[in-house]
Amino acid sequence: MSTKAKQLSDLWLKASILGATWAASEIILGSFLHNLRIPFNGNILTAIGLILMISASYIWKDKGLFWRAGLICALMKTMSPSAVIFGPMIAIFMEALLLEVSVRLLGKNLIGFLVGSALAMSWILVQKIVNFILFYGNNIVEVYTQLMKFAERQLKIQFDLVWLPIMILLVLYILFGLIAVVIGMKIGNRLLQNTDVLDKHFTPASSGYQTQGKQAFPYSLVWLWVNFLGLVGMLFLINMTQLYIWIPSTLVVILIWTLRYKRGLKQLSKPKFWIFFLIITMLTAFVITGIQGEKGDWIKGLLIGLQMNFRAAIVIVGFSVLGQELYNPKIRNFFAKTAFKQLPIALELAFESLPTILHNLPDLKSIFKKPIAVIHTLIKQSEQRFIELKNEPKRSVYILSDDLDTGKTTFLQGLIVKLKSENIALEGFYAAKLFTNDTFSGYDLVHISDGETIPFLRLNLDQNQESIGRFKVVDSTLEIGKEWVNIDRIKDKQLVILDEIGRWEMEDKGWAKVLRDILNSTQVPILLVIRERFVQDIIAYFQIENPTIFSPNHIDIEEFISIIK
Numbered sequence: 319m320s321t322k323a324k325q326l327s328d329l330w331l332k333a334s335i336l337g338a339t340w341a342a343s344e345i346i347l348g349s350f351l352h353n354l355r356i357p358f359n360g361n362i363l364t365a366i367g368l369i370l371m372i373s374a375s376y377i378w379k380d381k382g383l384f385w386r387a388g389l390i391c392a393l394m395k396t397m398s399p400s401a402v403i404f405g406p407m408i409a410i411f412m413e414a415l416l417l418e419v420s421v422r423l424l425g426k427n428l429i430g431f432l433v434g435s436a437l438a439m440s441w442i443l444v445q446k447i448v449n450f451i452l453f454y455g456n457n458i459v460e461v462y463t464q465l466m467k468f469a470e471r472q473l474k475i476q477f478d479l480v481w482l483p484i485m486i487l488l489v490l491y492i493l494f495g496l497i498a499v500v501i502g503m504k505i506g507n508r509l510l511q512n513t514d515v516l517d518k519h520f521t522p523a524s525s526g527y528q529t530q531g532k533q534a535f536p537y538s539l540v541w542l543w544v545n546f547l548g549l550v551g552m553l554f555l556i557n558m559t560q561l562y563i564w565i566p567s568t569l570v571v572i573l574i575w576t577l578r579y580k581r582g583l584k585q586l587s588k589p590k591f592w593i594f595f596l597i598i599t600m601l602t603a604f605v606i607t608g609i610q611g612e613k614g615d616w617i618k619g620l621l622i623g624l625q626m627n628f629r630a631a632i633v634i635v636g637f638s639v640l641g642q643e644l645y646n647p648k649i650r651n652f653f654a655k656t657a658f659k660q661l662p663i664a665l666e667l668a669f670e671s672l673p674t675i676l677h678n679l680p681d682l683k684s685i686f687k688k689p690i691a692v693i694h695t696l697i698k699q700s701e702q703r704f705i706e707l708k709n710e711p712k713r714s715v716y717i718l719s720d721d722l723d724t725g726k727t728t729f730l731q732g733l734i735v736k737l738k739s740e741n742i743a744l745e746g747f748y749a750a751k752l753f754t755n756d757t758f759s760g761y762d763l764v765h766i767s768d769g770e771t772i773p774f775l776r777l778n779l780d781q782n783q784e785s786i787g788r789f790k791v792v793d794s795t796l797e798i799g800k801e802w803v804n805i806d807r808i809k810d811k812q813l814v815i816l817d818e819i820g821r822w823e824m825e826d827k828g829w830a831k832v833l834r835d836i837l838n839s840t841q842v843p844i845l846l847v848i849r850e851r852f853v854q855d856i857i858a859y860f861q862i863e864n865p866t867i868f869s870p871n872h873i874d875i876e877e878f879i880s881i882i883k
Contacts, residue, residue, distance in 0.1 A: 329380045330664045335700045336374050336383065337390025338668040340367050340410075343696075344391070360442055361491060364413055365498040366693070367391070368435050371417060372502025373697050375426055376509050378704075384421070388414020389661070390668050409445055413438035431503065435495030443487055452633060505694045509701075537646035541578070545643060549636035556629050561621060568628045572635055579639045714843040715865040716882065717857075719850050726847055727751070729870035730817065734766055736875055737813065745808045746815035747799055748847065749774060763795050765802055766815055772798060786822055800832050808842050813882070817847040824852070824859050833860060843882070 343366045371384050392410040420434030548571055556564045720726050730748050737744055749761040750771070763774040775789035784791045801807075808814050814836060822828035836844055837860060846865075848856055857865060868878060 329382060330386060332378050332380060332704055333383055333386030333390055334664040334668045335703050336370065336387040337394065339696050339700050340370050340387060340391040341394040341668070343370070358494070361439060361494040364439060364442060365494050367410065367413060368417065368438060368495065368498040369502040369505065369693055370697065371414065372431055372499060373505035373509060373693065374700065376506030377701055381422065382418070384418040385415045390664060394668060405445065405449065409442065412441050416441060428503070431499045432496065435499045436492045439491040439495035440488060443484070443491055501690055505690060505697065508694055509697060537643060539646065539648060542640070542643040542646070545636065545639050549632065549640070552632045553629065556625060556632070564628065568632055572631065575635055575639050579642055715862050716845045717853060717865050717867045718845060718847045718870065719853050719867055720869050720871060721850050725870050729875065730847060732875050733878060736879060743810065743812045744815065745811040746803055748815065748817035760789060763799055799829070803832050803836065805835055805839055808836065809840060811842055813843050813845060815845045819846050819848045819856055820852045824855060837862065
């Protein structure tokens, strides 16, 4: 945990904590509101997210905090047991992004928060409309429009009724946003005053949430593309071909998806889907025959309704299976090499923080009795968590660097002798040159703690052996060297030394894995010997923060040891 925290910037660390807190509220209240079928449950959850972000901005004033926290929370939705995660993920991220854009343009003030919250709440309605069009096609717009016009004639209403329900919903959503801003700013001001408003003791909430790892799934980039092309292709078939083509094709594709992705069938197995199926089919037939006056054409209406529902089925299941494949570790690793390189670490830290946050949440009775006080406490706990992670002791990384054949090994050997004489507990290895009949023939690997020497690199080994430049590698030595510096052997040492870290490790070979394990899983100080031209590349590749770099030509052993101590 602490090692991950040190790899993050302050901004990503705060986003990780805030995103996990937001996700915790989604888990506790989301399940509760959904199970009780509370109206506007999505708006309530969005309001809580807005309150958390607005109140947190009073103590964390970093630009870019909102969208990062939203991204963390959205990605944590991938652990949801629901078969549909795209919708909530997109909604959470867009709500955070819209608030971010608003405060960037208008400032972190009442106007900025009001506009941002109104946009975030409005996005819920926009996304619902887009989803209906995406699921059912443009026919759903025609069905809705005709029904509203039919209602106008029946009720003898003189103004356009089509937009009235949408405008009423929009006003209600914006009111939710206004309430969120008022509460968020109120909590933010209390945080600045450092006013405690909640009892210290709670009854922990029972979330029923478990952070167990997912079962192994055979992710495949090929399947990702096949699924995408299958989804697009089926939408084309449904819109452009006859029913005797698209009905069996849709059933075959859904069957294939169901066999590979068990979760894909969950949404179609819910009564809600089939209720909508029946309602939309009958409404379409009613609109075509009853409202548009095409008498006796019930069959045409039923077929259009079926087409709309088959389209919805293929989109719902298709998005579900795409969402599962997008959790592929290869895709996460790709993002690790981009501008979002801190995102995977922030996400891991958020998942590790989640059980603690859930444990510290009060029970539902306290949440509904003192909602403002609960959110105040959540933000205070988030601030405390940030301080704890930032103040944990940092492990030192030293780099001994110079060009080839400039005395690094000689310096290192002298350093080891001196450190041992001062009873410093060492572990690791270094590469010593080997001469045969006064001719350079390779390197041996020397175990620092006991002096054991084993063959490492040779000029005259079997051609099938792995190479480093002109040398062949003794495979067994790699395994022995990795064992010398495994986590269990070094955890009580005062310094670990790894020699000749370079291009091989940047190809994820050689000592790359053990070096990464030491950096990510321990606090043991480490000394790396790196050729000068590889230093900056190694620092970037392994994300080493603030290393101390030395050259044997510019410092003596005594001075080096005094700095290490």
